[in-house]
Amino acid sequence: MKTISIISQKGGAGKTTLAIHLAAAGVEAGLSTLILDADPQATASQWSQWRGGSDPEVVDCASPTLLARKVQQAADLGADLVIIDTPPHADIMAREACKLADLILIPCRPQAFDLSAVETTADLVKAAGKPAFVLFMGGPQRAPATYKDARELIEGSEGVAGMGVPVAPVMLTQRAIYHHSTAQGKAANESEPEGKAAEEVAALWTWIREHVNLSTRKPTRGKRSAA
Template sequence: MRTISIISQKGGAGKTTLALNLAVVARSAGCSVAIFDTDPQASAYQWSTWRDGDEPPVIDCGSPTLLPVKLKQAAKDGVDLAIIDTPPHADIMAREAAKAADLMLIPCKPQAFDIASAQTSAELARSSRKDAFVVLMGGPQRAAVVYSDVADVIEGTDEMEGMGVALAPVMLTQRAAYHHSIAQGQTVTEFEPDGKAAEEVNNLWNWLTTVIDIPLGHTKGENA
């Protein structure tokens, strides 16, 4: 089983949106996937109730001590990919999620306070010796100068030291489909499969499969 932990110490960074959209596109690609909701607000779990029990399953896991136990059980149950959605301002849970991760994703809006906050998650990735990427979320579709400046801050330049983590080459921009789909218990690849938001999520997933070896073709409940 592979584990992707989505970690940001800042609220509103887009962690749950990223987790849900990745989980659904992973399942459509043939993965048996489970979402681990470690946020006391349980937004991912609420979303799952709006789906009337449809896959992928969301596992409520509000205690750091329960996370490794439930991950181990998921692996025994044949889950190929675990996606951990973490709460903001939660050092202990963030450390547990980082420890369990094969890959860390750090969602971040292209704004000064958000980028500054991402530094904490980048430091966690470095101390955990885990591969990590910043995924830009909720920015404008066209802002080349802004994104160039953000890339310089995150990855560094000859004159400026970066965060020590890489910037994902795909971003999820500000699109209404992300909000409308979640409210209906869906994700963008279900809500508007031919839309621009769905294209972004598919591109992000395709890139992820080149970064981490994710088992495919074992969707839970289906024959491989």
């Protein structure tokens, strides 16, 4: 089983949007996939209710002391992929999620305040010693200079130190379908399977699958519970 933790100390960075779309991609690939909703706002859990309870399963886990137990239960029940959706401004939960992760993703909008907030998250992530990447979310679709400047701020440039965390080579840009689909209990690639957002999600899923060595050739399994 692989565990992906989505961490950001800033609210509104796109953590739940990222978690939902990764989990939906995992289900589509035939993997037994679970979201652990560690955010007290329980946005992923609300999405699951709108979805009518179909996979991926979403399990509430607002207590950092229970997080490791929930991940182990998921593994014991045969889950292939667990995605931990963490709350902002929660160092204890973020640290615990980092410890449990095979891969850490830090969603970030390519804007000044968001980029500045990455530094705090990067310090938490580096202490865990796990593979981690900043992933740009919600930025303009065509703004190469914006992304170049944002990447240099995070990764550093000649003579300028970065934040010590690399930037993922894929991103989810600002597209209305990401928000419209979640309000319907779906993911963008389910609402518009031939759309540009679906292409972005597919590229992200391919990169993650290869990065954590996830097989996607398993038959879809029945639903399991880690509650």
